[in-house]
Amino acid sequence: MATAMAVTANSAIVALRLLLILFLLVLFQRKLRPIFRAWAQTDPAVLARRREVYCKQLAWLWKTFKELGFVGDELETRVRLFLCYFTWERIMFPGLSKARAKRLLKHQVALLIRP
Numbered sequence: 001m002a003t004a005m006a007v008t009a010n011s012a013i014v015a016l017r018l019l020l021i022l023f024l025l026v027l028f029q030r031k032l033r034p035i036f037r038a039w040a041q042t043d044p045a046v047l048a049r050r051r052e053v054y055c056k057q058l059a060w061l062w063k064t065f066k067e068l069g070f071v072g073d074e075l076e077t078r079v080r081l082f083l084c085y086f087t088w089e090r091i092m093f094p095g096l097s098k099a100r101a102k103r104l105l106k107h108q109v110a111l112l113i114r115p
Contacts, residue, residue, distance in 0.1 A: 011113060014068055018109045021060070022086055058083070068113055078112055 040047040061079045070078055085108070090096070 011068060014064055015109050015113055017064060018082075018113070019105060021057075022105055022109070065113075069115070082112055 040050045065078045
């Protein structure tokens with residue numbers, strides 16, 4: 001029973017961390033990503049830094065999903081789904097309101113962390 005409660009508490013903490021990174025990604029996606037993308041095309045130092053930040057984000061996602069007990073293909077699939085969906089959501093669904101996107105975030109994270 002104590003182990004099940006620890007797993008549930010850990011899952012809740014990881015879910016909160018994922019929600020936090022999602023809000024940051026959404027903010028970055030809308031406001032800063034286009035600026036950095038354009039700047040990186042003309043400045044090799046910015047391109048290198050952009051790649052470094054991306055690698056750190058990816059490593060953080062791998063670590064987070066691994067903490068939930070996912071391994072192998074299951075781990076890789078969840079990281080890819082998370083990153084691809086949340087990177088492209090606003091482009092793929094331009095009519096999605098901010099309020100609806102926020103409501104859906106909890107459901108999306110719950111789906112991705114479910115065993």
